[in-house]
Amino acid sequence: TKCHSEIARVKNLERIHIGKHDVDTWYFSPFPPEFANASIVYICEFCLYHFMSERQFRRHLTKCEVIHPPGNEIYRDTNPNVSFFEIDGARQKTYCRNLCLLSKLFLDHKTLYYDTDPFLFYIMCLRDAKGCHIIGYFSKEKDSTEGYNLACILTLPQYQRRGYGKLLISFSYELSKREGKIGAPEKPLSDLGLLSYRAYWTETLVEVLLEANQSNDEVSIEELSIRTSISVQDITTTLHYIGAIKTLKGQPVIMIPSSVLEAYYRNKEKNRSSIRPELLAEWKPPK
């Protein structure tokens, strides 16, 4: 009932400690009830186990030998030192459940699935001498009948607004390209999800359109979709949103408004890193 779901939504944990960071939580997450009494919950950044007492947590750190997520490293860049690990939700149930518990603290509208079997998890890490530190992740259904290429996405709050969300989104589309498929994130998107996707879609479409323009190549929306693996619907919505669908001699045409182009070039100056597709050349979709 409505009443029950509203009770369930009351935030139960105030803060978590993970890696070097203390982070305020945003939403309810179904941790065991006794955790609601702890003023701060300690999470091992490598195995994602959680602890109510600092003493237990410190003891765990002296024993825990995990230094990276429990799966294959399918992508490794050296500038920046970003790696992606691919984890099968059916094989690494504990890790994936712990990851879902952690991410639910920052995701409002998603139901938490205890059954992680149907999902793959792509964990993005920064590497240093200590190990691979989780920055964010996304989950993906192994078989999506709706054509989704991403179920849930999270950048841990301490790393947000630095371009990591864009790397995660871009990675999800690179996987779709390698699969020869068109993909889309599961709807509805959160406010932050929509802002980030819109930014990614706009940047990607402007880039392809500028390239096409240089070679006097006329591209249709279907062609844009094939080149980017972004769905026709997401492309259409984005082009309308940025005001790029104009009518010329009674025909609809794509024309990027100059304000959007200026924003695109300004954004380029941030020199943020991007996913290098060639580093994924050996990846094959898991069976």
Ligand code: ACO
């Ligand atoms: N305010 C305004 N614009 C924003 C914001 C914000 N708070 N966050 C992202 N954007 C837009 C900006 O255009 C930004 O580019 P800019 O920083 O150059 O201006 C662009 O999105 C990309 O931002 P990133 O730094 O790459 O994204 P970030 O690492 O912060 O991650 C994410 C985005 C994953 C959505 C993060 O906000 C998050 O984890 N939120 C909580 C969980 C969530 O809501 N996930 C999406 C749910 S929907 C789904 O899972 C399918």
Ligand code: ZN
């Ligand atoms: Zn651990």
